[in-house]
Amino acid sequence: MAKNRDDLTNHDYDGIQEYDNDLPPWWIFIFYLSFVFALIYLLNYHVFRTAPLQSQEYAMEMEMARAELAAIEASASARLPLAFMDKVTDLETGKQIFTKYCVPCHGPDGGGTVGPNLTDHYFLHGNTVEDYFNVISLGVPEKGMIPWNKTLSRREILQVASYIQNRLQGSIPANPKEPQGTPLDQRISMLWGN
Amino acid sequence: MQTTIYYDNKIVRNFAWATVLWGIVGMLVGVLIAVQLFLPEANLNTPYTTYGRIRPLHTNAVIFAFVGNAIFMGVYYSLQRLLKARMWSDALSQINFWGWQLIIVAAALTLPLGYTSSKEYAELEWPIDIAITIIWVVFGLNLIMTILNRREKHMYVAIWFYIATFVTVAVLHIVNSFELPLTLFKSYSYYAGVQDALVQWWYGHNAVAFFLTTPYLGLMYYFLPKVAQRPVYSYRLSIIHFWSLIFIYIWAGPHHLLYSSLPEWAQSLGVVFSIMLIAPSWGGMINGLLTLRGVWDKVREDPVLKMMVVAITGYGMATFEGPMHSLKSVNALSHFTDWIPAHVHVGTLAWNGMFTFAVLYYIIPKIFRTELYSLRLANAHFWLSTIGLVFWVVAMYWSGITQGLMWKQFTSEGTLQYPNFLETVIQIIPMYMVRALGGGIYLVGALIMAYNLIRTAASGHLVSNEPAIVPDRNPNAHETASWHRRLEGKPALFSILVTLAILIGGIVEFLPTFLVKSNIPTLSSVKPYTPLELHGRDVYIKEGCVGCHSQMIRPFRSETERYGEYSKAGEFIYDHPFLWGSKRTGPDLHRVGGKYPDSWHYNHMMVPERMSPGSIMPAYPWLAENLIDTSLTKDMVSAMRTLGVPYAKQTTADASALLDQQAAQITERLKKDGIIAHNHSEMVALIAYLQRLGIDIRQSTTRQINTP
Numbered sequence: 027m028a029k030n031r032d033d034l035t036n037h038d039y040d041g042i043q044e045y046d047n048d049l050p051p052w053w054i055f056i057f058y059l060s061f062v063f064a065l066i067y068l069l070n071y072h073v074f075r076t077a078p079l080q081s082q083e084y085a086m087e088m089e090m091a092r093a094e095l096a097a098i099e100a101s102a103s104a105r106l107p108l109a110f111m112d113k114v115t116d117l118e119t120g121k122q123i124f125t126k127y128c129v130p131c132h133g134p135d136g137g138g139t140v141g142p143n144l145t146d147h148y149f150l151h152g153n154t155v156e157d158y159f160n161v162i163s164l165g166v167p168e169k170g171m172i173p174w175n176k177t178l179s180r181r182e183i184l185q186v187a188s189y190i191q192n193r194l195q196g197s198i199p200a201n202p203k204e205p206q207g208t209p210l211d212q213r214i215s216m217l218w219g220n
Numbered sequence: 221m222q223t224t225i226y227y228d229n230k231i232v233r234n235f236a237w238a239t240v241l242w243g244i245v246g247m248l249v250g251v252l253i254a255v256q257l258f259l260p261e262a263n264l265n266t267p268y269t270t271y272g273r274i275r276p277l278h279t280n281a282v283i284f285a286f287v288g289n290a291i292f293m294g295v296y297y298s299l300q301r302l303l304k305a306r307m308w309s310d311a312l313s314q315i316n317f318w319g320w321q322l323i324i325v326a327a328a329l330t331l332p333l334g335y336t337s338s339k340e341y342a343e344l345e346w347p348i349d350i351a352i353t354i355i356w357v358v359f360g361l362n363l364i365m366t367i368l369n370r371r372e373k374h375m376y377v378a379i380w381f382y383i384a385t386f387v388t389v390a391v392l393h394i395v396n397s398f399e400l401p402l403t404l405f406k407s408y409s410y411y412a413g414v415q416d417a418l419v420q421w422w423y424g425h426n427a428v429a430f431f432l433t434t435p436y437l438g439l440m441y442y443f444l445p446k447v448a449q450r451p452v453y454s455y456r457l458s459i460i461h462f463w464s465l466i467f468i469y470i471w472a473g474p475h476h477l478l479y480s481s482l483p484e485w486a487q488s489l490g491v492v493f494s495i496m497l498i499a500p501s502w503g504g505m506i507n508g509l510l511t512l513r514g515v516w517d518k519v520r521e522d523p524v525l526k527m528m529v530v531a532i533t534g535y536g537m538a539t540f541e542g543p544m545h546s547l548k549s550v551n552a553l554s555h556f557t558d559w560i561p562a563h564v565h566v567g568t569l570a571w572n573g574m575f576t577f578a579v580l581y582y583i584i585p586k587i588f589r590t591e592l593y594s595l596r597l598a599n600a601h602f603w604l605s606t607i608g609l610v611f612w613v614v615a616m617y618w619s620g621i622t623q624g625l626m627w628k629q630f631t632s633e634g635t636l637q638y639p640n641f642l643e644t645v646i647q648i649i650p651m652y653m654v655r656a657l658g659g660g661i662y663l664v665g666a667l668i669m670a671y672n673l674i675r676t677a678a679s680g681h682l683v684s685n686e687p688a689i690v691p692d693r694n695p696n697a698h699e700t701a702s703w704h705r706r707l708e709g710k711p712a713l714f715s716i717l718v719t720l721a722i723l724i725g726g727i728v729e730f731l732p733t734f735l736v737k738s739n740i741p742t743l744s745s746v747k748p749y750t751p752l753e754l755h756g757r758d759v760y761i762k763e764g765c766v767g768c769h770s771q772m773i774r775p776f777r778s779e780t781e782r783y784g785e786y787s788k789a790g791e792f793i794y795d796h797p798f799l800w801g802s803k804r805t806g807p808d809l810h811r812v813g814g815k816y817p818d819s820w821h822y823n824h825m826m827v828p829e830r831m832s833p834g835s836i837m838p839a840y841p842w843l844a845e846n847l848i849d850t851s852l853t854k855d856m857v858s859a860m861r862t863l864g865v866p867y868a869k870q871t872t873a874d875a876s877a878l879l880d881q882q883a884a885q886i887t888e889r890l891k892k893d894g895i896i897a898h899n900h901s902e903m904v905a906l907i908a909y910l911q912r913l914g915i916d917i918r919q920s921t922t923r924q925i926n927t928p
Contacts, residue, residue, distance in 0.1 A: 039376040040301040042442065043451035049460065050506065057464075057499035064492035071488055079484050084775035084786065091777050095634045127640070130831045131820070140819050140893055170817025176781050177639035179631070 106181055110155050111188040120189025123182055127174070136190065137199025141171065142206045144190050145197050150207035158187035221692035225371075226685035227300040229587040231313040233682055235293035236583055238321060239576060240670050242289055245328075246281030247663045249274055254656035257805065258649050260828075260838040268332040270838050272764025276343040277331040282568065283341060283431060285324045290576040291435040292316065292359070295382055297583055298442035299366060302376045304690040308365035312358050319355035323348060334762035335405040338797055339420045341427050342396050346407045349397040356393065360386040367711045371690050374708040377458040381438030383715050384466045388430040388722045395726075396423035400796075402852065402859050406758070410863065413792025414481055414740050417800055418733055422473035422726055429469040430722075432572055433535075437465075437504045440532065443579050444508055447524050453510035459704050461503025466718060468497050471725035475546035478555065479774040480800065481789035483739045486729050493725070494546035501539030508532040523598040527578040530606060534570020538563060553628070556770055556804040558648070559620030562613045569609045569662060577601065577669055584673045590680025597672045604665030611658025619651035628778040636781050641807040646834050743790035746916045748865045749909070751879040754856050755848045756909025759902045760799070763840065770801035771810040771913065784811035784914065791917060794865045806837060811914035818886055819893035821907045843903040850900055853879055882908055 037044065070077045078086060111117070125134070131141035142150060151161045162183045165173035174183065255262045256271045263270040296313065300306055307313050326348050330336075336343040344352070363386055367375065375383075396419055398410035409416050445452050452458065474482055474490025509532055512519060519525045541563050544550050554560060585592050592598060626644040629637035638644050707714055733739050749757060760766070773779050775786040787810050792798055816824075823830050826844065828837040853875045861867050871878065883899040886907055890897050897904055 037374065039372065040298075040304075040442075040446075042376065042445045044377075044455040044458070045451050045453055046456055047454035047510075049454065049457050053457075053499060053503065053506065056502070057496075060496040060498055063495050067492050067495075068488060072485060080479055080775050084777075084780075087777045088780075091634070098632075098634050130833075140817060140823065167814055170820060172815060176635065179633040179635050181633075 106184065108155055108159060108184070110191050111184055112192065116185045117189050117192055119182070120185035120187070121193070123178065123186040124189055124194075127177070128186070131170070133199060133201070133203075135197065135199040136194035137201050138203030143199070143203040144194050145199050145202065146205045147195070147210040148205035148207045149210060153191075153210060155184075155187065155191075158191065159183055162187060222689050223692050224687050224689050225304070225306055226687055228296070228307050228310060228313060228684075229682060229686050230684045231307065231310075231317060232293055232297045232583060233587055234317050235289050235296060236580060236587075236673075238317070239286060239289040239293055239580065240666075240673060242281055242285030242324060243573075243576070244663070244666055244670060246278060246286045247659065247666055249278040249281060251656060251659045251663055253278055254652070254659050256838065257836060258652040258656070260836050263838045265839075267334065267763070267840075267842050270763070270840075272767045272838075273332050273334055273336075273762075275764060275767045276336060276340075277328065279341055280327050280331065280343060281324070282572075283427070284327070287432060287572050287576065288320065288324075290572075290579065291385070291431075291439075292320065293583065294439040294443070294579050295363070295435065297587075298378055298439065299363065299382065301688075302372065302379060302442065303366060303370035304372050304688065305366055305370050308362055308369055312362040316355060316359045316362060319351065319358065323351050323355060326351070330405060333405075334764075336761060336764065337399060337407060337409065338761045338764070338766055338799065339396065339409065339416075340424050340802060342393075342420070342423060345405045346397070346399055346401050347404065349393070349399075352393060353390070353397075356386075356390055360390065364711070364715070371692070374705065375711060375714065376441070377452070377455075377462065378438040378441040380458075380462050380708075380714070380718075381434045381441070383711070384462075384718050384722070385430050385435040385438070387715060387719050388426065388434070388466070388470075391719075391722065391726075392423045392426050392430065396420060400859055400863055402855060408859055408863060409797035411796070411798075412863070412865075413795045413798050414483075414789045415733055416795070416798040417477055417480070417792075418474065418482060418486065418729065420798070421476040422470070422729065425473035425476060426470055428567070429472075430466075432567065433469075433501075434466065436535075436572060436575055439575065439579060440504070440508050440528075443582055444528055444532075445511055447522070447528065447578070447582055448512055448515050448518065450511050450513070450515055453507050453513070457503055457507050461500045461507065463721065465497070465500035465504070467721040467724070468493050468500055469725075470722050471729065472497055472546070474729065475542075475551070476802065477800075478546070478548055478551040479776070480772050481787050481792065483733065483789075486733060489729060491546050491548070494543040498540060498543050502536060505532055505536035505539070509536075523595065523602045524578045524581045526599075526602050527574040527581070527605070530602075530609075531571050531573075531575035531578065534566050534574065534609075538567035538571065541566070552774075552776065553624040554620065555774075556802070557620035557624040558616040558651070559624065560803065562616035562620055565609070565616070566613055569605070569612060573609075573662070574605055577605065577666075580669065580673060584676050585680070587683060587686070588677050588680035589683050590676060593672050593675035593679060597668055601665045601669045601672070604661050604668065608658045608660070608662030608665060611661060612655055613658075615651040615654035615658060619648035619655075622651075623648050627782070628776070630778070636778065639782065641782070642832050642834055645805070645836060649836070740789045740793065742793060743788060743917055746791055746793065748794045748860065748867055749912060750882055751853050751857055751871075751875040752882040752905055752908040753912045754860065755850075755853065755879070755902075756905035756907070756912075757799075758856075759843065759848070759906045760909055761797075763843075765809075766799045766801045768801075768803065768805035768837075769807065769809045770804050771808065772800040773808055773810050773914075779808070783808045785917065787914075788917065791914070794860070796860065796863050796865070809910065809913055813911050813913040813915035814918075817893070818889045818907050818911065819895055821910055822890055822895050822897065822903060825903060825906070840903075843906060844897065844901055846902045847898065847900045848902055848905050850876060850879065 071079065131139060132144050133139050136144035138144065151157055151166065161171065163173060163175040165171045252262065253271050253275050267273065296307060327344050330345060330348065331343060335345045337345060363382060367379065399407035400410060401407045411419050441452065471493035472490055474486045475494045478487050519529055545554055545563060581592060581598055623644045626638045626647060631637050773783045773786045780786055820831055824832065825840045827839050828835040854872055857867055857872045857875045861872065880899065883904050886904050887897050887899055
C-alpha cells in the first residue's frame with residue numbers, strides 16, 4: 027500500500043478530503059501495456075499488414091470451406107446417385123423435412139397455399155428427379171420458391187423430393203389448390219402407380 | 221468574514237421524485253418488452269405498445285428520464301455544497317426541471333405513435349431535439365454561472381466530471397441530430413449509410429460515456445466519501461484518470477461497427493482505444509473502492525454503502541468487458557446477440573441503477589431532515605436489485621453465447637447446422653423468460669424504494685432553503701500549488717481544455733470518412749429507392765423493425781451462407797438514416813429482397829406464425845389498414861434530393877405516378893395469390909421496400925426494378 031500523504035487536508039470540499047496516494051503500480055502497468063497493445067495492433071494490421079484485414083480473412087475462410095466441401099463432395103455420401111429413394115427411413119426423414127420447411131407455402135398435406143399443389147399431376151417445372159432436385163436446390167426465385175441448397179444437403183433434398191414424389195403425389199389433400207402447369211400424360215401417371 | 225447563504229433543496233427534491241417516477245415507468249416498459257419476447261401477444265394488439273415502438277421508449281426513459289433526472293438531482297445537490305454557493309439562478313433551475321419533464325412527456329407520447337429518427341438513443345424527432353438542446357444549455361449555463369460565482373477557490377474532482385458531461389453531451393447531441401425536417405414529426409438524417417453509422421455510434425458510445433459514466437463518476441466522488449466519511453483515496457489518480465478517460469473514450473465508438481462496412485482503419489482505432497480505456501475506467505473504480513479502506517465493516521451494515529459497492533463493482537466489470545467485446549475474435553461471436561444487452565445491463569442495472577438508489581437513500585432523509593423510514597426495506601431493496609440483476613444478466617449471457625454459437629455451426633456436410641434462424645430463437649426462449657423475471661424482481665425493488673422514500677419524506681419536512689455559513693468570497697489562493705491545482709481555479713480554461721480533449725478523437729475519425737472518397741467505394745449498380753420504397757422505408761422506421769433486424773451482413777462464411785453476399789459500404793450511400801441495427805432478435809434483412817414472394821411477406825406480417833411456426837415476431841395487421849400519406853411523396857423525394865440523393869428532376873414530378881405504378885404491380889401479384897390489398901396501404905409500401913433490400917448488387921436479378 028502506498029503511503030498516505032496528508033498535505034491536501036487543508037483542501038476540504040463540504041467536508042470531503044483527499045489523500046494524495048501514489049498510483050497503484052499494477053494500474054500503471056496495465057495502462058502502459060494497453061499502449062503497447064495499441065501500437066502493435068495498428069502496426070500489425072495497417073503498417074506491416076501481417077494480420078489479414080476482414081476481406082482477406084473472409085477470402086481465407088471461404089478458401090478453406092471450398093477445400094472442405096470438395097472433400098465432402100468426393101466422399102461416399104455425396105456421390106449419392108441422383109435418383110428417387112424408396113427406403114422407408116429416407117421417406118420418413120423426407121416427411122420431417124417437408125413438415126419443417128415446406129408446409130408454410132405448400133400446406134401440411136401438400137395441397138398448396140402460396141405455393142402450388144404438389145399432389146396433383148400438373149407440373150410447372152417437370153417431374154423428373156433432376157427437375158425436382160433443381161427446383162428444390164436452386165429455387166424459382168421469381169415465383170417465390172426459395173433455393174434450399176444452403177439449407178439442405180444433397181441427401182436431404184433427395185429425401186424430401188422422394189417423399190413428395192412417393193407419398194404426396196396422388197394423395198387427396200384437404201383443400202387442394204387448383205391445378206397449375208402442364209398436365210402429365212395420363213398413361214405415364216398410371217405407370218407411376220401409387 | 222463569513223456570511224449565511226441558502227442551498228436550494230426544493231429543486232433537488234423535484235428532481236428526486238422525478239427520478240423515482242420515471243425510473244419505475246422506464247423499468248415497467250422494460251419488463252413489458254421483455255415479456256413480449258416470449259409472449260408476442262403481450263403487445264396488447266396495438267401498434268402503440270408493440271416492441272419495435274416501445275423498446276426506444278424503454279431506453280429513452282431509463283437513460284434520459286431516470287438517469288437524466290438523477291444526474292440533475294445529484295449535481296444540483298452536490299454542486300451547491302462543493303462550491304459553497306446557491307445555484308446561480310432559481311429561474312433557470314425551474315426551467316431545467318420543467319423543460320426536462322416536458323421533453324420526457326413528449327418522448328413518451330411520440331415514440332409509441334411511431335415518430336422516430338430510428339437512431340439509437342437519439343430516436344426523438346427534431347422539435348424535441350431542439351428542446352433538448354435548449355434545456356441542456358439552460359442547465360449548462362446555470363452550472364457554469366454557479367461555478368463562476370463560487371466561494372471555493374478550486375473545483376473539486378466531481379465538478380470536473382460535471383463540466384465534461386455538459387460540454388460533451390452538447391457536442392454529441394448537436395452533431396448527431398443533424399437532420400432535414402419533412403413534417404413536424406418526421407425528419408431524415410443529414411448523413412447517409414457508413415457516415416451516418418459512424419456518427420451514430422460515436423454518439424451512442426459516448427452517450428454511454430458522458431451521460432451514464434462521467435456524471436456518475438462525479439456523483440461517486442461526492443456521495444461515496446460523504447456516506448463512508450473517508451477521504452478520497454488519491455487526488456493524483458483523479459487527475460490522471462479524469463483526463464485520460466475523457467480523451468480516450470471519444471475514440472472508441474467504432475467498436476460498435478467491427479466487421480461492418482466501416483473502413484477498417486476506423487474500426488482498428490475503435491479497437492485500440494477501447495483497450496486503452498481499461499485503465500482510465502478502472503482508475504475511477506479503484507479510487508472509489510479504495511476510498512472504503514478501513515470502513516468495510518460499515519459496508520456490511522449500511523445498505524447505501526452496499527449499493528454503492530455493487531454499483532462501482534458493476535462499473536468495473538462492464539468497463540472491462542466492453543474492451544473485450546472490442547476484440548475482433550470476441551466481437552465476431554458476441555455482436556448482434558443477447559450478450560450485448562447483458563453487458564449493457566451490468567452497467568445500467570448496477571452502476572446507474574444502484575448508484576441512483578444509493579444517492580436517493582442519502583439525499584431524501586437529508587433534505588427532509590429526518591431518518592430513513594426503514595433500513596430493513598432498504599436492505600430488502602438491495603438484495604432484490606442484486607438478485608434481479610444476476611437473473612437478468614446470467615440469462616442473457618447464456619442466451620447470447622448459445623445463439624451466437626448456433627448461428628456459426630456447420631454440419632459435417634458443409635451446410636449450416638441451424639439454417640432456419642427460428643431454431644436458434646426457440647432455443648433461447650426459456651432464457652427470455654428468466655430475463656423478464658430478473659427485470660421484474662429489480663422493478664419490485666424499485667417500488668419498495670419508492671414506498672420507503674415516500675414514508676421517509678412524510679416523516680420529516682422539506683428544508684427548502686438550507687442555511688450554510690460560508691466565507692464571504694474566494695479564500696486566498698494557494699500560489700505555490702501545482703499546475704493542476706491552479707487549473708482547478710480557472711473554470712474557463714478548464715472547460716476549453718476539456719472541449720479540446722473530447723473533440724480530437726471525433727475529428728480524426730470523421731474527417732477522412734467524410735472527405736476521402738476511397739473510404740466508401742461507390743457501386744454503379746446501386747440506385748436510389750423508388751418513391752414507394754421510400755414510403756416503405758418510413759414504415760420500417762416507424763414500426764421500429766431495426767430494433768430486432770439488422771441490415772448488415774458481416775464477412776463470415778456463416779453469415780454469407782445464411783443471408784447472401786456480405787454488405788458493402790457502397791450499398792448504403794442513399795440510406796438516410798442508416799438502418800444497420802445492433803441486435804438480431806430476428807434474422808438479418810439486408811438481402812431479403814426477392815427471397816420470398818410478396819404474398820409470403822403479406823401473410824407473414826398479418827400472422828407471422830403462419831409462415832414461421834414458433835416465431836416470436838408480433839403480428840402487424842394494422843399495416844394492411846393504415847394508408848401511407850401520398851401527399852408527402854413529392855416532398856420526400858425532394859428532401860432526399862436536398863440531402864444529395866441523385867434523383868432525376870423528373871422523378872420528383874412523377875413521384876406519385878411512379879408510386880402508383882409500382883403499388884399496382886405489387887397488388888396485382890398479391891391478387892394472384894388470393895390477397896386483396898389496398899394500393900396505398902403501409903403493407904404494400906413495406907413489401908416494396910423489403911423486396912428492394914440488397915438486390916442492387918446482384919449479378920443477375922429476375923425481378924424488375926423501377927429505377928427512378
